[in-house]
Amino acid sequence: MSKADAGQVLATLFRRQSGRMTAALVRMLGVGRIDLAEDIVQETLLAALQAWHTELPRDPEGWLFAVMRNRVRDAFRRERVRSRVLDADTLPEETEAEAPREETADESADLLRMMFSCCHPALTDDGRTVLILRLVCGFGTGEVACAFLADRAAMEKRIARAKRIIADDGQLFEVSTREQARERMPAVLTAIYLMFDAGYHGSVVPEPVRADLCADAIRLATLLAASPATASAEVDALLALMYLHAARMPARLDARGALVPLEHQDRSLWDAELITRGMEHLGASARGGEVTTYHLEAGIAALHVMSPSVEATPWGKIADLYERLYARKPTPVVALGRAIARAQVDGPARGIDAILAIPGRERLEDYPFYWAALGDLSLRAGDRGRALVWFQRGSKAARNDAERAMFARRILECVD
Structure with missing residues (x-):
């Protein structure tokens, strides 16, 4: 093992054990x-x-x-x-x-108590995620600051304030019964979801993919699934969603480090074992009959990974799932996903119209994949000039080198 590999092993071991200790x-x-x-x-x-x-x-x-x-x-x-x-x-x-x-089983119980305690109702969603990264996942202050694109000194104060809120409460949140867990379960699931999103979509980190954040999110959700007090169909749905997305990570970057959109990914690189785990959790999530936003997002992810190609993807079903998801979670990002899926069914011009009609569309202007979608649909519609403008806007909104490289490649497609 090289010194670099040994250092990585130690770093992973220390971070994981730090949370447990x-x-x-x-x-x-x-x-x-x-x-x-x-x-x-x-x-x-x-x-x-x-x-x-x-x-x-x-x-x-x-x-x-x-x-x-x-x-x-x-x-x-x-x-x-x-x-x-x-x-x-x-x-x-x-x-x-x-x-x-x-x-010992005590360790899992300790982590669950700590995780639920970090999701104090006085904290924001981001505050809860920050505290879980710091106390449960063992991330240093500098790592957490980097993950949230924040100044280290500012993050140190933010963590200190969050810890004071937990300390002032005077006791750890007990998670020995389902009744106890129910009170904070939505906040815990949201924090785990945000952690995975930060790692997979680069929503708050400078790298395009942070596999360690994704792995920690899956690990924490697995703890919930293993405990009688917290296991539920919703937890299985969240695990299905994360596993099915994580399965596509090996194909998300090309040899030059550019981000690869789903439609251009080499599907042979997708992790079959993670797909199997995701589908198993998706099957388990069907118990009880309740359909949550995690069920719908996992269903969309499943339709993608089970399709052999973009052309064979059941876009109509995906669009329908996005309609149901938007009814429960009416955010601009969900509306963008719905419009992209609908464009595969109704054509690129209809897709562009749907994107430009999204309520709160201005909130997407810092989201690079908003511009990527507009550029891609314009290119498919034969309007290279308009596509070039959208891709250039996307390049300015890119958050890391991989996204910038992706836009650089798309810009070349417009001028060739």
Whole structure:
């Protein structure tokens, strides 16, 4: 393994375990001591970096949790504090760093409690997502700031304010029954959905694809699906949606790093295993009879991945699903998807008219795929001049090099 590969493995391990350790520590120390929990996690990871410079221990995760428990004892000795949870009789025993460790159900429960606590009603949707990335997914302040195109200092203050809201609440949100989970379940699902969207569509990150954000979103939704208190048809629908989109990621960039639109993707590159998982979750989501926005979006994604080509895609069915989705979620982005699908059925001119008639269309002017759709439909209608204008506008709205490269290629199609 190269140094770069080893560094990536460590980074992924540290981020994943950071969330688990933070959730466990907040349970032990109390929600009012989130900052202390994070300090202990950072001390533990620093100790690992110093101790693992030559090779990994037999059980890296066990090593981290063992050192973490010892750091807790050190912290309480320094402060001479004995809390209700960690009194003299219940402090964790000194643990050998090489002691083997097994996964426990408590860890999943800790993560669920932390995730639901991060979705406090006093926080905005973005605030909840930021806090989940920081506390549950182990993202550093700089990474979260980068993900939301924010200044690091500003993000640090934003995270601090969000943590204060959680701390002032005084207790972790319990998720042991369905009744308890129901109160914050919509907010939790929204935060996970936004996290995946940020990774897949580049909605808040400078890279065209952030596979780590997508993987973390799927991991958190899988925790929900595995818990009797949170498993539901809606969770399965969200997992189906994410898996089916994630399956197309290997084909989203070409050899030069340009973003590849769906209609031009090499479908042989799509991940068959992820498609299978997505379809399994889509089947499971049919139980109960309720149809949510996640069901409808997953249905659209399924029709795309199950079609062998653009020409063989059942665009009429996709347009109908978009109609039902827009009735529940009347956003300009959904209206754009509906117009694009309808253009495949009724022709590019009708599609352009539908896009230009979208209510709140001005909100799409910073969305590069709005201009991409207008340019593509104009090109298909034979109007190269108009397409060129739309693609140039899209290039100005592009958020990363991959999107700019895509527009550069489309612009060349207009002038050749």
